[in-house]
Amino acid sequence: MAALDIVNTHLLEGMKVVGELFGKGEMQLPFVLQSAEVMKTAVALLEPHMEKVEGADSSKGSIVLATVRGDVHDIGKNLVDIILTNNGYTVHNIGIKQPITAIIEAAEEHDADVIGMSGLLVKSTVVMKENLEELTSRGLAKRWPVLLGGAALTRTYVEDDLAGQFDGVVRYARDAFEGLRLMEPLVRVARGESSDDVGLPALKKRRHSVVTVTQTPEDELPARSDVAADNPVPEPPFWGTRIVKGLQLADYAAFLDERATFLGQWGLKPGRGEDGASYEELRDTEGRPRLRAWLDAIRAEGMVDPSVIYGYFPVWSEGDEVVVAHHTGPDGGSGGQVGTERLRFRFPRQRRDRHLCLADFIKPKEWVEETGRYDVLPVQLVTIGDTVTPHTARLFAENKYREYMELHGLSVQLTEALAEFWHSRVRAELGFADEEPDDVDGLFKLDYRGARFSLGYPACPDMEDRHKVVELLRPGRVGVTLSEELQLHPEQSTDCFVFHHPEAKYFSV
Incomplete structure (x- = not known):
């Protein structure tokens, strides 16, 4: 292996260690991102001097990333982009408010290994469910493993509720570094290996516990609560x-x-x-x-x-x-x-x-x-x-x-x-x-x-x-x-x- 290739490999390994330290709570996210900046700069300096091998693909795998239809939030998705890119994966980040048709088209165009969908809104969790149903109805569920993330999602919702209704492989990523840890096994699944043999973590099943909550039947609800009704009403400065x-x-x-x-x-x-x-x-x-x-x-x-x-x-x-x-x-x-x-x-x-x-x-x-x-x-x-x-x-x-x-x-x-x-x-x-x-x-x-x-x-x-x-x-x-x-x-x-x-x-x- 050429010296520059060795340096590049060490940079990737260093970024991986940084990610592991972050996952253990031993490193702050801002410093992780600064490490990614340093790596990006170093790779940019190295690339002109690295020997190109015809037909070789240095990428460890590829993913299409999108914020789902109706959601304009992209900070979480972009953090995933940063971490995956700086760990040797090819990321096709197609932006916000993306319908499933656009996500599928991008995955086909780029011959992606994995599809990643992000969203912040509660409504986005419903859209993700609909997107998985669309992949299944088109017969594409087994073609791409799916990675889901976002503030409104929970692990059990993705890995119990959604996984139970999806014909393919779907996993939840709590943050960008969990997404990084999941990428290697998901890429291997996409390239033909069994999901049982690639080290994917087990699906998180919902724990069903009995909680007794006494609720008033709807037809017995009071017309009004015990909130005080004698409060003074202020005069507004204008209507x-x-x-x-x-x-x-x-x-x-x-x-x-x-x-x-x-x-x-x-x-x-x-x-x-x-x-x-x-x-x-x-x-x-x-x-x-x-x-x-x-x-x-x-x-x-x-x-x-x-x-x-x-x-x-x-x-x-x-x-x-x-x-x-x-x-x-x-x-x-x-x-x-x-x-x-x-x-x-x-x-x-x-x-x-x-x-x-x-x-x-x-x-x-x-x-x-x-x-x-x-x-x-x-x-x-x-x-x-x-x-x-x-x-x-x-x-x-x-x-x-x-x-x-x-x-x-x-x-x-x-x-x-x-x-x-x-x-x-x-x-x-x-x-x-x-x-x-x-x-x-x-x-x-x-x-x-x-x-x-x-x-x-x-x-x-x-x-x-x-x-x-x-x-x-x-x-x-x-x-x-x-x-x-x-x-x-x-x-x-x-x-x-x-x-x-x-x-x-x-x-x-």
Whole structure:
């Protein structure tokens, strides 16, 4: 073997060791990505000097990677791309929102060994199931082993529920390094070996345990929970919507959840054992210095274009439903008589515990008829715009993997910070400024009056309601659109209802 080939082999082995250390919790993800950057640079320097053997294929196997139909999230998929590519596999990354037909076409075009599908949304788990059914119906289930990953997936869902209905081989990858460990046996299966002989881990079967939960029959559910009905209703500063632009980064960055950014997005997780760095050490030596540098760069290069569109709407409740009424002004609805129903949201009610429902936090119709007043429902949508996307795409293309992950993760958390910042503004406009927590940690503990609820969460799971939110707010005015899959674009956008009732806190249905 030539000297350069030996060096290249050692680079691959070194990256494998790095991956094993990460899997054991002995190495932080940012440093793993920096190792991948070093390897990529080294290979690029070596390749011009390495002897090309005609007909030889240096790849250890190939995979088509895609984020499934309806899902715009690509950070997890791109991390898999980075790790597999830097460990000798050929990756055909075909992007986001890919239907199964496009995935199959790419797998056929590139003669791929494996298909990998990613997704962040709960809905994406259903799409993955449909994709496996499509592979089976086309007689292609045994042609490509399938690797599935994403935040909403669980191992038992993939390896028990889905595997039990799929004619081929399917496995779950919790992260990019588990995907790496699975690639070799999956490639061997694709090339004709039996799945029993290649060292694939056993399928994780669901453990069935008996849990007794007493639920109230639907026909016996109360019309309303024990939520207090005598709370005062604030006067909104206006009815309808307003647009806010020109927001300063420093204002909403002050509401950034550092822990969610450093741990969840940047992978700065505490090490194991006595010698492992604590979260506080990583926060002070890695997290905060890099955060300051990123905020300076974002400001200097104009990477974000924040906008808020929000409004106050007159409402009442009827059982499990919140009814939005027509009101005066340009945002009052088209042609409806003031005070009559414009649209309504139906929310699920708990079958146990307090039998809570979001509608309980809104005054009932009888109160409106008695007082001649309405309750108020603030609704808001925030975005930091799509201007950050070219910057993350450039970093990924330039193999600056750590910076790519950090900027993408920070953009997600800055969107949440902007939502938190504007929620505090709404509370102030409703007259609750004196009930604010003393510090930012209190915000993340919900130590303030009321709560904001985003669509897709247990208390308001019906994503179809986003059509009604769009009708109320008309976010196209700030460049935000709604896809057929009910996702907001740009990705760095989020909407929510704000409930001002003192007892409004998060609950599970």
